[in-house]
Structure formats: C-alpha cells, structure tokens
Amino acid sequence: MHASDTESVELASYRLWDMAAVWYESWRRSRGQNAPPAVWFEFTRAFLAHYLPAEIRRARVDEFLLLRQNNMSIREYSLKFNSLARYAQAIVAEMEDRVHRFVTGLGPHLIKACMTASLQDGMDIARIQGYAQNLEELQRQAKQDPDRGRHKQARSAGYSGDYQGGYRPHYSKRPASSVVSVPSHFQGQRYDRSIYSRLGQRSRAPATSYRRETNQARPPLPRYDQCGKGHSG
Template sequence: MTMGAAGPELKPSKFDGKGDPEAVPRWVEELEKTFEVLGCIEAEKVTLAVYQLQDNASDWWKATRGRVFPEGVAQIWAVFFENFYGKFFSESARERKLVEFMILHQGQMTVDQYEAEFTRPSKFAPRMVEHPEDKARRFRDGLKADIHTQLISVNLRTYEDLYERA
C-alpha cells in the first residue's frame, strides 16, 4: 500500500455511525479526497475506509463484510459505498438532500457561492443532472432572475459555459 508516505495532514476522520446522518456524505467526501491524493486502488480504498470505522460502524462492518465481500470476491469501493450509505445515510436523509437540491436558488449568494451550493447536493440527485443539458438547465433556473433572463437568450447548453458566463 502507498499509504505510508502520507504526512500527518492526511488523516481522514474516524466514523462511529452515531449521530447526524448529514455527517456521512462529508466523511465519504473526505475519504475520497484522501484516496485521490494517495492514488489508492480499489481494495486500498475499502481497507482505508474500514480502518476509519469505530464503535457502531465497526460492529456493522464486522457483521456485514462476509455478505458484501464473500471469500474470493474483490473489494470494490462502489460496493462498499453502496452498502455503507444504505446503512448510515437513510432514505429519508437522501430525500432531504434531494429536496434541498430541487429548491436551491441563488438568492443573496454570489454566483460562485451558488455554484458551490449547487455542486454539493447534486450528487444526491444524479438523475436530475446526469444529462449535461439537464444539469445546465437546473443551474440556470436557480440563478437570480436578472442573470437567468440574460442567460436564456444566449442559449448555452453546458453547465461549465453557463457558470462561466454567469
């Protein structure tokens, strides 16, 4: 594993499975940043994630891992992630994130702030943003009326072009 070279600044937080389900996506995001920096392969991602589990979360994994990765089955991050989310990020918490995304509008935020707020919950609404034109339209529709109106006439089709122009 390439993890030994990591400096003290690369310490993803532990996860105990207690408390706020909103902490789940933040923890996963932090882990994924660490994976990228360390250049982890699939099995290392799962190993690192499991190493960070404590208390309830660790007990859950001990009871679940044989079903998720039976003997001889490769450990794949996406499979771990799906099972982990199923357990610790409930359907109702995901629904709240979806609603949050659907009602998001720029309001008093700058375009950059709005873009950051748009990006975060968009992962919980993948069907609403999987097609580039749908993502661009949803972003445009949440902008302030004056910016939105100017962008409709330009007819930009990509999210990146819309963001840049806004």
C-alpha cells in the first residue's frame, strides 16, 4: 500500500480487536501525550515482546530445524513448514536454502525424487511442494491398483458382490423362459401340472424322442375300409 512507517502503525491498529486492542491503547498511552507518532519498528518490537516473547520464538526456530514429515501428508508437512519458516528468516533467507530444508525433511519414499527435482533451475518452494504432493498422490494410487485390478477382474468374469479372494463359479444369464406351446390335441383340456411338466421336459429332449412320445400319447385315428389307413377327414 506504499504506507509510511507511521501510517503502517495506524493501519495495523485498526485490525486489532478484543484484548489486542486494549493492549494497543494501553501501550499508546504509556508513550506519553507529547510523544511523536510510533513507527513500525517500534510498534512491532513492543507487540512481539508482549505476544511472542523471545523464548517462544527460539523454540519455534528449534522446532523448524527438527521438522520432519514422518507420518504427515505432504499437505500437512508443507503447511507446518511454511508456518515455522517465518521464525527462521535468517536460516532460509535464500530460496535455495528454503527448498533444500524442505526436501531434507521429506520421508524416504519421496526424498530421492524430490532431491533430483530441486536441482532444476528456478525451483522455488511452491513448485517443489506441489511436485512432492503430486508424487505422493501417484504413489498412493499405485498401491491401490492391485485391489482395483482384482475387483475389475472379478466383474469381468461375472462375479457378483465384493471380491473376497475365493472362487465363485460363473453363472451365465439365461433369458426368461417362454411359454411352452401346447399341442392341439391337449388344447381345451383341464390344466394338469404333470402334463405341462412332461411337456417342458420333452422340449429339451431330442426331436425324435419328442415325436415318439407325442404319438404314443395321441389317441388312435379311425381306420377307413376304403384305403385301409387311419386318418381324419
């Protein structure tokens, strides 16, 4: 905002609230009525001395130097790294130092690839953090591929339900059975379960056997003296 040292103090004071606003009014009065307007360096030194003492800042620096990824995700590790790096500006003043510090704290599954990537020209902390997060996501998906492959194989083989490693036979889907056609000589008769059951079995038997059984069940035709053959009509 191109604010001067005194204007910066006024802008910051409008952002304070609750106990911080009470502290600022107390601090401003403690400077005396005829004191010149406070400058930014004077304000920040008093503010940090009250809310972030030197011993706490040193503890934050030590925590930053010992920071490792361990069981954290890359996102969690990056957020904590950026938060603690504010207290160690002298240690990571250069971008190369900041990137190197971040990479050395990574887990063994990422450090080798990220160390190679950090040697590229123009690499900054945002790019190396994004690269590490993408690499972690790819490794996570690679671990899940075998499971997804087994599920896909089970679905393609026609298995139903969740795949649990056991064998399940493949049952092919059959179309809905159609209504069995009834020969004309059975039409009009009372429904008999045994008749329709036998008809269903005959429909799956060979054609010659079906015709033989049908002829046996059919009543004999009248024999005519003129031709000596049995027929109707």
